[in-house]
Amino acid sequence: MAPPPALAIKASAAYKKKDGALSITSDQKALQWLPLGAQGLGKAVTIAVANITNLQQTPESAAKVMLKVFDKSPDAAEPVTHLFHFNSPSNPRGEANSVKDVLTSLITATKANDVGVGKANGAGGASAAMAIASAVASKQGSGSARWYDDNALKVDIELQQSLMKKDPALHRTYMEARRTKPDSTSDSQFNSQFWSTRTSVLRAHAVDINQKKGAYNVLSAVKPRQVGGELKMNISAEQVQLIFSQHPLVKRVYDENVPKLNETEFWSRFFLSRLFKKLKGERVSEEDGTDPTFDRYLDASNDTSLSPTLLGLHIPNTINLEGNEENQGGMSRGNRADFTMRPGSAAKVPIVRTLNSLSEKLMAHVAPSDIDPAAPIGMDEETFNALALRDLQGDPEENRIMLNIKEQSRFFANEKSTASAESALYSKQVPSQVQSALRADIDSTGMGDHAGGAFDLGSAIGVLEESDSEEEEGEKQPHVGSKASIAQAQKQILEGIKARRMEIDGSDAQSSLCGLSQKIFDRLTLTHATTTEFLHHFWVIFLSGDADRAGELERVVETLERAMDRINSVAADAEKEKEEVILKQKQHIRDVWEKTGKKTHWNSNSVGGGEKIVKEMMEPTIRTLQTATREYRKALSAEGIDAS
């Protein structure tokens, strides 16, 4: 990340509508803009690189090439922005990029020297993200940095392709949307539009494919099969490599024996030998066949390569058990260590020991991801904090963000501006009448007077078992508990139960298609997905308030109009399909009638599908389309342009 040697970086750029030249001074400490011609020399702009907190550039697809520089001198509170418009006739984008690249690396270099600057910049979320990205980039190289950069993700076609390969549904949507996009939108514009809403998916995929599989316990992965007394196995060259690196002993045995034995014989005998069992951690039993070649090595050490790496590790004293041993002065007292932890022969618990030592070896090969190799050796603050005995410290100070809640009733109680329909009705009533009516109702004889005590519930609920016939009901004023009202109540409850049952049981695949064929239904699903995609673009652009995108917006609106056509065409096809089914059925009935003379009653309404179903399914989408176009027209007419 060292700044490149002083190249003559120079680009023609306009600043405050004046043509000029933008360059980086030869000492690489400042960005300089000099106006063209002699008359404006006094207006030259010089920005110290150390003061630049942020850079912003117009996207690659934009026609205008501009670079925004945020300049914050140490004593100023707010950054000052400078906007340079690259207007070179031949290659503005190239010039802008070269200036930006050099500036970026200069800034990174400056920040690496002074970490505090990165944290202090308060120019908003974008610059904070940039600071993080650059901090990460400077640490781990530029490889992982692109996961954090939305723009890099958006233009990484290879990544997008591999993602679509993994997700066929996304691929279909992409192809369909691309096929039906307006002609005026270029492929690259469409691409960036499409992926701009899916950067998170792309990022997840990028992280996903960049993960590597580490080493594994290779001996247990090789599974030799015994076929007719002969040993069959497949080991790849890669596995052989792994065996050698994990078990140096095998390498030694191989070295010493292979010219004598032939290769295949060596491996097949090895996998049968006691040595193999021992290395794998299995118990060697008496029945296992002996093999003088391999049995010679049974007692040899397998751990030659490990010790140097372990010794090289710096272990903090607080967790160094060997250090404790020393401090005790060789007087080991108290509980003995667990038998798996005691030094001694490997014969006792071979499996535990083998697995432990193997894991140690595997981990030793993995480059630690959480340690900065450049960090000074010794205990850093983080390690110290991790090792500190927190239980012995006092309660930590509460570190919470204060939320100041104001008295809510203040803005609840006073306002009565929004009266609902009900409260409007209530307010029309005269309170005194309400009161007397209620009292009369409650004190009425039906409720049982004070003296009589008993309240005849039977008559109060109004269910009259004998006299209520349906005919009478029509004439009388329906009363509480009448048969008609109870029947209606029952109907409503049963309807509710039916609806719920449908929901709980779910509808089977056939009925969820509503009579459409699977083919039409798939087309419909795809049409829906693309329409939603375009709607999304529409709202993003429409609400962006960016006047530069007005042209883009117009094209998207065209697409929306065509989306309606596409829905209609699916509906027409569905209708055609339905008619075919009806025709076929009618033909069948006629055939049956001609053959047997039997008439079959059949109602063509029983055939599902058709235009109506399609329209029903797409109704919400159609409404959103209409809303979008309406809003667009409204905005147009507000501006005084006739929409048609």
Add this chain to the structure above:
Amino acid sequence: MDSVDATEHYDTTIQGVPPSLLVIVLDTNPHAWALLSPTLPLSKAIANILVFINAHLAANHANQVAVVASHCHRAVWLYPRAPSSSEDVEMTDQTPPDLNDANKYRPFALIEDSLLASLRDLIATTTEDDIATTNTTQMAGALTLALSYINRATVNFSDADSSSKTASTAIENPENTSSLQSRILVVSVSGDLAHQYIPIMNTTFAAQRLRVPIDILKLAGDTVFLQQASDTTKGIYMQLSNPQGLLQYLMMAFLPDQTSRKHLVPPTQQVVDFRAACFCHRRVVDVGFVCSICLSIFCSPPEGAICLTCSTHLALGDYGAKPAVVARKKKKKRRINGAMETPSGSATPAPVE
């Protein structure tokens, strides 16, 4: 040792149907009942509810019931009656009702008498002024009373239940099938509860945590939040198309307790209006603005982009910027109700873009 001392059989609890507690919240908003009285007078509704209560009590000898009135200015216990001085006054006022009526099961008569007496009391003490000053009902207060009663009843029950478990565990594990099964039935007549949005939602979430279903029986009016209350607590919501068939609704839809409901298909109306009321003007909003710090909801950006609740300075992003067609500044763009693809035709307020 445990197996020989023969105390084992004391520990085995009877594995029957657990008793249930039904708390009825009766909306007694005088305005609403006056409007409803041509179709269903309060007295008839009370009679129907009494029959329902009797049915509930008859289902299990240990079943309990409680009734709270959500009146215009306060929430009042109807049954059990609050031990107050009014009882003494009553004694002097009127002859004690004859509870030894041979035609009535005594427990039913007790409840009926107590409920009617307190209701008469409540209506008698409601002044014209009370009715004139408000047209809403104290639903949130009544629900709070109901929940605290359920809490007490659950603690009492598990104490009395002799087993070793402590009261606190009984409340925290309402799944425990042997504990008291409580539910709330709200008989609601008035609409427009928007000003009580926050307290109602708070009680709703408390009920959800205690696994107390809130059933809603809507006789008139429409309230968004009661619908949400029943949906959140997995209760039954029914808006009666015909209030005169009240008894049928009560007996068919609301009688089963939680134990039986596990095996039944509830007749609840499935379309739930999930809209919320804004904190600034109490409007029910489709699309609103949400404070990213305290989640307060506003129908329009608060003044100076400062959250009314937590005073956080909010950034609005470029939302509401003028549309890209270079038009005049628009106040706000919102997708209308129909633009949402949820079956209910509306959605929860989306966060500000």
